[in-house]
Structures are given as C-alpha cells and as structure tokens.
Amino acid sequence: MSEKQQRLVYSIIEFLNQSIKDGTVKADDQEGLEVAIQCIGEAFGVDPSNEEQVQKLSVKPATLQSIFDVFIKTRDKVTPAAQASTSSAAPQSTGPSAEDKAQAEKLKQTGNALMSSKNYDAAIESYDKAVALDPTNPVYYSNRAAAYSSKGDHLSAVGDAEQAIAVDPKFVKAYHRLGHAQYSLGDFKAAASAFERGLQLDPSNASLKSGLQNARLRIPSDSEAPAAAATPADTRSAPGAGAGLDGMGGMADMLRNLGGGGGGMPDLASMMNNPQLMTMAQQMAQNGGLANLMRNPAISNMMNRVQSGDMPSMEEIMADPSLRSLAEQFGGGRS
Structure with missing residues (x-):
C-alpha cells in the first residue's frame, strides 16, 4: 500500500467522520457509516486513532x-475554453483574436x-x-x-x-x-x-x-521522524503554530529572512543556522514554551504574513516583548 493511497483514504475517513459530527448524515445512518469507516480503515491499513500515522497522512490545512x-x-474555468477550441462547429479556430x-x-x-x-x-x-x-x-x-x-x-x-x-x-x-x-x-x-x-x-x-x-x-529526515511523533500533544495543537516543530520551522524561516545585527540586536540569520541554538529551540518546543509563544496574536499574525510573502520589518518584530526576549535569550546578550 503506497503512502499516497493511504493519504487519500485518510482524507476520505476524515471527511466521513466530519459528516457525522456536523449532522450532514442523518442519525439513523450514522451507525452504518461508522462501521463502513472502520472497514475502509482496516482494508487500507489506516488508523485515525494512531497519532503517528495521522501526522504522516494528514493533508491539513487542506481537506x-x-x-x-x-x-x-x-x-x-478551463473547460469552456477547451470545448470552444475543439468544437466541430469551428474546426478552423486559431485561438484568441488579436x-x-x-x-x-x-x-x-x-x-x-x-x-x-x-x-x-x-x-x-x-x-x-x-x-x-x-x-x-x-x-x-x-x-x-x-x-x-x-x-x-x-x-x-x-x-x-x-x-x-x-x-x-x-x-x-x-x-x-x-x-x-x-x-x-x-x-x-x-x-x-x-x-x-x-x-x-x-x-x-x-x-x-x-x-x-x-x-x-x-523535510524531516528519517532520524527526525520518531522525535516528531513523540512531541507532546499540547505543543502540536498550539494555535497559530501548526504542529510542534513545524511552528519552530516557521519561526526559523521568519528569522532567517530578517538578516540581523541592526541596532545592537543579535544576528538572527546566523543564530538560526547555529546547531546548538536550534537544539535549544527544539527543546523549548517540546517543553511547551514555543506553544505559549505562538499563542501571542501578534506573533501569529507575523507568521501568517511571512507565509504570504509579506515580511515584517525588524522594528515590527522587536516591538513585541515576547519575541524580543526570545531573540535576546538566543543571542546570549551579545551586542
């Protein structure tokens, strides 16, 4: 069974379970559907209660x-144009006019x-x-x-x-x-x-x-996969942070793109490439510290902006006390 097939099956099971929860399926039909979900999962080797498998097969935030x-x-959007170009009524069509x-x-x-x-x-x-x-x-x-x-x-x-x-x-x-x-x-x-x-x-x-x-x-290496599966549940579900170390990765991307050093602040780009500091950051993620940081609405908003290509300025980043404290902590107080 390929991983692609299992991801599709997991998405189908997720859709069916959601249909039961939101009332799309009538109460009289829910029991039969639950049995069908169990049979589908067993046939394809997909267990929605297996957290490690969920992390591997989920396509979130997509559904x-x-x-x-x-x-x-x-x-x-595409079909009407394709039909027009192949229509027997206009076999000599040469595409859009000038x-x-x-x-x-x-x-x-x-x-x-x-x-x-x-x-x-x-x-x-x-x-x-x-x-x-x-x-x-x-x-x-x-x-x-x-x-x-x-x-x-x-x-x-x-x-x-x-x-x-x-x-x-x-x-x-x-x-x-x-x-x-x-x-x-x-x-x-x-x-x-x-x-x-x-x-x-x-x-x-x-x-x-x-x-x-x-x-x-x-892209996680094979050696990193078990650590990701062992990440505490409260870290994985942090609002605005994504899954555990995914939140750390998003924070790393944001800090890498900032460059660094201006105004006496630490060189954040070099920090995020430092293996020792990244280990500290990962430990913080596993201990729930990153989850707490990412619950900060200002930081969550900045992360969303980074993902859409709108990079906030250093002044905006450092205006937030939580992120300033994080940067100074990683920088070890160096100027």
Missing part, C-alpha cells in the same frame, strides 16, 4: 472537500496594479477576465496564483500554477508559484519537487534555488 472545490473551480489578446493584456496590467495596492480580490477578478479572453497565456494563471497566495488561499494558487504549467511547461515562474504555494500548505516535498522542475529549465534562477533550499530544510 478533501477543499481540494475537490479547487479542482471543480479550475475545471469550470483584439482579445490586447484586451487581456490590459486586464492583466489592471490586475498587477491592484496587486500593488494589495486589493487581491479585485486583482483576481481582472485576471479571471484576462483568462476568459486568452486562456492560452500562462502569465494570467501565474499572476492569479500569486494573488491567491497573497490572500492566503494557497490551494487555489496550486491549481492556477499547475494550469499555467499545463499551458506552457517551459514557463519558469509558474514553478516558483507552485513551490511557494505547496510550501505554504506544509507539503515541503511537493514544494521541493516544484522548485527542482523549475531549475531544470533555468539552473541559475536564484529564487528557485532559495526556495529549494528552504523546502529541503523543512
């Missing part, structure tokens, strides 16, 4: 329903301007119209993926990035969009794969190299 919704949304392409470019520029002003929903609408006029241009899908990621809808970003690649497999930027969205969803292996595919086309691309390095750092 089976949200993944299906993205598929339907992408198919509905006028359609020109109008689509104007809509793209409008979308780009809206992105600059962080009006992401309006930008997505402009890109929607551009795609409708010219579904053969991968840039429109790629830009819409960036807009979705900027507003935190990384699943939709994955769908658009993959569509851009389907339209033009040599469009390098789409691989970066895909890798960023997969990374933000916590699927670091898929993110690394996307960055690697992009680098095969453009080996000198600095953004793809950086993305690949960060994704590989977050």
Whole structure:
C-alpha cells in the first residue's frame, strides 16, 4: 500500500467522520457509516486513532472537500475554453483574436496594479477576465496564483500554477508559484519537487534555488521522524503554530529572512543556522514554551504574513516583548 493511497483514504475517513459530527448524515445512518469507516480503515491499513500515522497522512490545512472545490473551480474555468477550441462547429479556430489578446493584456496590467495596492480580490477578478479572453497565456494563471497566495488561499494558487504549467511547461515562474504555494500548505516535498522542475529549465534562477533550499530544510529526515511523533500533544495543537516543530520551522524561516545585527540586536540569520541554538529551540518546543509563544496574536499574525510573502520589518518584530526576549535569550546578550 503506497503512502499516497493511504493519504487519500485518510482524507476520505476524515471527511466521513466530519459528516457525522456536523449532522450532514442523518442519525439513523450514522451507525452504518461508522462501521463502513472502520472497514475502509482496516482494508487500507489506516488508523485515525494512531497519532503517528495521522501526522504522516494528514493533508491539513487542506481537506478533501477543499481540494475537490479547487479542482471543480479550475475545471469550470478551463473547460469552456477547451470545448470552444475543439468544437466541430469551428474546426478552423486559431485561438484568441488579436483584439482579445490586447484586451487581456490590459486586464492583466489592471490586475498587477491592484496587486500593488494589495486589493487581491479585485486583482483576481481582472485576471479571471484576462483568462476568459486568452486562456492560452500562462502569465494570467501565474499572476492569479500569486494573488491567491497573497490572500492566503494557497490551494487555489496550486491549481492556477499547475494550469499555467499545463499551458506552457517551459514557463519558469509558474514553478516558483507552485513551490511557494505547496510550501505554504506544509507539503515541503511537493514544494521541493516544484522548485527542482523549475531549475531544470533555468539552473541559475536564484529564487528557485532559495526556495529549494528552504523546502529541503523543512523535510524531516528519517532520524527526525520518531522525535516528531513523540512531541507532546499540547505543543502540536498550539494555535497559530501548526504542529510542534513545524511552528519552530516557521519561526526559523521568519528569522532567517530578517538578516540581523541592526541596532545592537543579535544576528538572527546566523543564530538560526547555529546547531546548538536550534537544539535549544527544539527543546523549548517540546517543553511547551514555543506553544505559549505562538499563542501571542501578534506573533501569529507575523507568521501568517511571512507565509504570504509579506515580511515584517525588524522594528515590527522587536516591538513585541515576547519575541524580543526570545531573540535576546538566543543571542546570549551579545551586542
């Protein structure tokens, strides 16, 4: 049984259990469904009560329903254009007219301007119209993926990035969009794969190299897997932190991108590459200290901003007493 199959089965079981909890399934049918869930789990070797297996198979924050919704949304947007190009009523169609392409470019520029002003929903609408006029241009899908990621809808970003690649497999930027969205969803292996595919086309691309390095750092090695499974439950469930050391990894990514040293503060980038300090940080995560830190709404907000590509300034970071104390503790008081 492959891990991919088990992940799908776990997502189905999770969906069925949720349907029982939220009342989607009538009370009279719940007992029969519970028996079916047990039989499905036994047939595929999936046990939802096994915490180690849950950590390995869960696709959170995505759900089976949200993944299906993205598929339907992408198919509905692409299918009309595909049907038009293969319609027997217009066998000699050559794609969008010059006028359609020109109008689509104007809509793209409008979308780009809206992105600059962080009006992401309006930008997505402009890109929607551009795609409708010219579904053969991968840039429109790629830009819409960036807009979705900027507003935190990384699943939709994955769908658009993959569509851009389907339209033009040599469009390098789409691989970066895909890798960023997969990374933000916590699927670091898929993110690394996307960055690697992009680098095969453009080996000198600095953004793809950086993305690949960060994704590989977050992929747990075989020796780290047991430690992750033994992480205390209260640390794994910390609001805004994700699972135990995942929260530590997100904090590390944020601090790495800050550089360091300004204003007498510690060089945070060097700190997060120091094995001894990282060991201290992991111990803090296991002892529940990181969970408490990540319950701070200000820090949780900063983490969300980092994931969407909006890096807070050093002044913002150090304005929070908890994070300042953490940085000074790691820095050992050095100036």
